[in-house]
Ligand SMILES: [Zn+2]
């Protein structure tokens with residue numbers, strides 16, 4: 001299993017080359033065929049390996065919705081790509097909890113703040129450029145973030161807390177790190 005691994009934290013299969021989550025009964029086959037040209041029997045062999053390693057691996061969107069939650073401020077998972085240009089909402093939700101929304105587009109964070117929190121983007125007229133830039137923006141920039149999928153459920157980003165000097169590891173995934181470094185460097 002040098003191409004596919006499982007993130008123990010989510011029990012989600014990931015393509016280590018694309019650093020992307022795969023649903024075993026849904027996106028797995030298509031991904032391995034289309035992006036890696038693997039023959040059917042090879043795909044099946046790897047699939048069996050995944051199930052052997054983790055019998056309760058997430059298979060479809062329903063299991064994903066039932067069993068997987070967004071992590072909150074954990075170290076990055078080494079199986080997934082980390083982006084450092086995230087924009088994180090700094091507002092508080094109606095439940096009084098700090099909002100955990102993260103995205104990577106200015107339009108996205110503005111729409112989020114406006115629609116979810118009723119934020120009004122008050123543009124100051126006149127004044128210097130610096131003053132105009134001071135208009136309050138309820139989000140933080142350059143936030144480290146990760147995501148599992150490109151679309152569908154759990155395709156949003158979450159903030160991660162990189163640990164200086166430490167490679168990103170998933171506690172139970174220590175062996176996968178080995179595979180990853182061997183494969184990618
Ligand atoms: Zn891939």
Ligand SMILES: [Zn+2]
Pocket residue numbers: 089090091099100101112113116117
């Ligand atoms: Zn928010």
